[in-house]
Amino acid sequence: MVTDAIFKALQVYGISIVISVLVAVLIKVMVSLTGRMEKTKPVDIPIGTVCPIGLGVPDEDVAALSAAIFAAIGPHHILHIAPTSHGWAAGARATQHSSHTPGLTGRGPR
Structure with missing residues (x-):
């Protein structure tokens, strides 16, 4: 009875070792493949005479x-461009911090 339990434990241990090795090999293969993909040479952009392709965008395009x-989309246009305020983010951050502090109600500054 004890020997059966020891044998079963060794089987489970052996299976976990095999699965761990297979996962490690799979991760190593994926890392090497993605490393090779990053090292590939970038494709050269052809420059034609009819439609020039380059760094700048032609006015016609x-x-x-x-x-x-x-x-x-119709005659929509941008009315105003300005940096946004981050007041809502500060309030949410304060509410989160105060909710984790014992003794406070969980509300942010008002």
């Missing part, structure tokens, strides 16, 4: 894209 966007 900007005009065509703007017309397509206008046709798709």
Whole structure:
């Protein structure tokens, strides 16, 4: 009876060793494959004579894209661009910290 328990424990231990080795090998293969993929040479961008492709965007392309966007969404436009305030984030952070402090109600500063 005791020998059966010891034999079963050794079986479970052996199976866990085999599974651990298989997972380690799988991780090693995945790391090596992703490392090779990162080292691949970037594709050269061809520069044509009809439609030049380069670092800058031609004015004609900007005009065509703007017309397509206008046709798709209509005459919407941006009214104001400014940095946003982070008051809501500070209030949420204060509420979270105070909820973890004993003796407080869990509400942030008001």
